[in-house]
Amino acid sequence: KQEVTQIPAALSVPEGENLVLNCSFTDSAIYNLQWFRQDPGKGLTSLLLIQSSQREQTSGRLNASLDKSSGRSTLYIAASQPGDSATYLCAGGYTGGFKTIFGAGTRLFVKA
């Protein structure tokens, strides 16, 4: 069964701290791995997508890595800000990328 797991479930950090969110997946036949952000009551915003042939992607203060052999991905957020407070979800793309399986998310709170 294809499953995606995220730890921790919740995280509270002071502003300016660097942090790492973890994602693991059971099926290594992954087409891509996406990281999303979701604000309360809103849809999802795509942050980074890593293709199965790639090891990492960077966008601004965000860096995501992918290790297919170990079934793991991490999202690194540098110099966290209160505006980064949200739920972060990782999702494995299968079946040509169309079948997307989400982890339960990490709720992040950055204190000013």
Next chain:
Amino acid sequence: DTEVTQTPKHLVMGMTNKKSLKCEQHMGHRAMYWYKQKAKKPPELMFVYSYEKLSINESVPSRFSPECPNSSLLNLHLHALQPEDSALYLCASSRGQDNSNQPQHFGDGTRLSIL
């Protein structure tokens, strides 16, 4: 502003009603998705359309009926829903057939309540 537009934003309906959710995108994407998200849970895939053809149905009950009348529009027809169907329904789109490196773009969802 999101590039995927969902209407209505909120919907309250009785168990005997028939209603439809609508999703529209004008990014030229050829893959469109419906997800269901319960409170404090991750989105669960329901349906995927690729080039206006249904390619994935995740064993969704027949009281949910999807329709893709053209490349820009995706509907979800609802009939005889149950209280447990109350949730946020999210629509997403992505570029198309070679989907391995294309992110999904999500709408803000329709919050559905079944009385």
